[in-house]
Amino acid sequence: MAKTKRIEGVLSPVVTPFGKDYRPDADRFVRHCRWLLKSGCAGLAVFGTNSEANSMSVGEKRRLLEALVAGGVPAAALMPGTGHSALSDSIEMTKAAVDLGCAGVLMLPPFYYKGVSDEGLYRNFAEVVERVGDDRLQMYLYHIPPVSQVAISLELIDRLLSKYPGLVAGVKDSSGDWKNTKAMLDAFAKRNFDVFAGSEAFLLDNMRNGGKGCITATGNINPGPIDNVFRNWRSAEADKLQAGISATRAIVQKQPMIPALKAAIAHFGNDAQWKTCRPPLVELTSAQEDTLLRELKGNGFTMPGLTA
């Protein structure tokens, strides 16, 4: 993990294709990752929430990560999710990512126990850093309280950043609360700490306040236009471009996000197997799928270059 230039721009938390038997499909995964990097993504936050990462074992994820690198996806573009409920899983997966040369790791807090203390969360992250023991590690904290139910407070970030400057590299804020993102930017953006919005809805605001990009679900299907906002955030067109990507997101967000992304990939890539979700998630109903596709097409949405 080179310390010279950190990853910036649009990252996709890549959705994971499964076979009919719910097993991860490495071939489709590599293909989709390559399409994303050709189509506007600066990086791939594989094994995020939208990847159904927590429905997969560490072994399954390690094999997928190795398949990506073997399939020509540069490790320098990868920011895999490596935070688990189990400390030992977090250590194993983080070490694997560092050993492969990944640009960074995106770390959930341990999410089974609720109401845990900042001291306990600090120990969790510090133990991962110490046991991985590799100064190539670039750790991005993953704040997503609507799902994890365990938050990463400003106080915790401050403590980790003070102890591990340069190594604690940034945050993905998926709180959905711009005030929280702004507070993170105000407190840490000048301390070599990179703030990514958890949704492109906040991309322009994030860039105007010192952020570095976004890591967003809809990056899976709309990477080009989102990247266009990132590249042109200083331009006179920026607000208009932002309105365009926000409109697409609003359509997708009416449906359950993960199966909606998969339905879009299945349709525009002409590959129905993509619709499968691993339990406990389920695919869209026909009615949900019809609405999604009708509204996307009505908005002029396409996925250029996507093929089965």
Added chain:
Amino acid sequence: MAKTKRIEGVLSPVVTPFGKDYRPDADRFVRHCRWLLKSGCAGLAVFGTNSEANSMSVGEKRRLLEALVAGGVPAAALMPGTGHSALSDSIEMTKAAVDLGCAGVLMLPPFYYKGVSDEGLYRNFAEVVERVGDDRLQMYLYHIPPVSQVAISLELIDRLLSKYPGLVAGVKDSSGDWKNTKAMLDAFAKRNFDVFAGSEAFLLDNMRNGGKGCITATGNINPGPIDNVFRNWRSAEADKLQAGISATRAIVQKQPMIPALKAAIAHFGNDAQWKTCRPPLVELTSAQEDTLLRELKGNGFTMPGLTA
């Protein structure tokens, strides 16, 4: 897993000892399990919430389970927790438990995604059953919405029980809501489905309504008196006995439960290393520990036969 006689009585979700390096300590674990079985527990629900199970990897838990059996703990007394966030982890751990001849498995629903459908949860449990593919499996469902945030509804139980009668064996209800336990008893106790209360506070009520016992945190430190209620629930003394164990629980419950159990074992077994919790949990403060021990002793509490 013999179908002839299912486990009944008091089960302890055994707390897991860790070394200073946060690694599981198999020797202390085996010793504590043997003490529990000598002291009133009919069975051991190792790898429950109170075991910090979700802070451990599947590999760590498999090694602990093998150490128990090698250490003379009968597999027929074991009901390990095998439900994980990841479907593939649940399958691996459940298969390992069945292969070892465990009495049953206690299965959390997948707990990362929130607001999931009963259809998705059904697919998760059904997929475990089908992929384990062993009719020795006895699956107990684990309903603990205050922690998992994902509930097991009556409709889901009905559907699983109808599809897999005899194999879907029961439930641990840790909702803390007696009305819910009562509804489970009313709906399923006559369908070869064993309801365990998730706390000894409901043990007597559970027995009087057709339940089979309890699986309770404080079983780790107070197994004898709790077992006494189970054995004498039809006696004239039952309410008085119940009041006694409820009083002990009330003392413990004033503190964070898992570190409080460990502090009691450390104190009464004269073995300070027991206090260690794996992150994100932390040990009690000195003040909390002092209060806990003073109140327990004031109540005449002991742990007979516990030694370091």
